[in-house]
Amino acid sequence: MNYWIIKSEPHKYAWEKFLIDGRTHWDGVRNYQARNNLQAMREGDLALFYHSNEGKEIVGVAKVVREAYPDTSSTEPQWVMVDFAPVETLPKPVTLAAIKANPDLQNIGLLRQxxxxxxxxxPEEFDKLLLMAHTD
DNA sequence: GCCAACGTTGGC
DNA sequence: GCCAACGTTGGC
Known part of the structure; x- marks a missing residue:
């Protein structure tokens, strides 16, 4: 099982919309590194849902319900999308500031890239973040 | 609105 | 293959 962070700007696609939809296509990725990550995802993998720009916090947990397949929003064949479903809304969102302040999370991809x-x-980063979301 | 990081493009 | 120019993302 692998763990991921997927980022979305709330005004483009917010967690609240995701909850209502119950399932979504994660399309529109046009970066090779991000695409490679999408392709490495397996059904059942868990991903933290991060709100970029506004909020700047991890708000929920999603799971992969369909592995990478061609992105219908592109005419170019090299891009893929993955389907996700919501698992849990975090009781306490984990802010970027809290991640930056945590010595155990200094090498996290979210900060480095x-x-x-x-x-x-x-896995240990995922566990740590979930723990932070469930404790005060 | 500014800027840093970084990916992409195109000239050579 | 190098590198400058430019575009995009996202934090502040």
Missing amino acids: SRLSVIALK
């Missing part, structure tokens, strides 16, 4: 929209997470 802030521009990447699909980021791999180590």
Whole structure:
């Protein structure tokens, strides 16, 4: 099982919309590194849903319900999309500031490559972030 | 609105 | 193959 962070600007696609939809296509990725991460995802993998620009916090957990297949929003064949479904809304969102302040999370991809929209997470980073979301 | 990071493009 | 120019993302 692998763990990921997927980023979305709330005004483009917010967690709240995701909850209502119940399932979504993660399309529109046009960056090779992010695409490679999408292709490495397996059904059942968990991904943290991060709100970029506005909020700047991890708000929920999603799971992969369909592995990479051709992105219908592109005419170019090299791009793929993945389907996700919501798993859990975090009781306490994990802010970027809180991540930056945590010595255990200094090497997290979210900080090291802030521009990447699909980021791999180590299991221990995932656990740590979930713990932060469930404790005060 | 500015700027840093970084990917892409195109001239040579 | 190098590198400058430019575009995009996202934090501040």
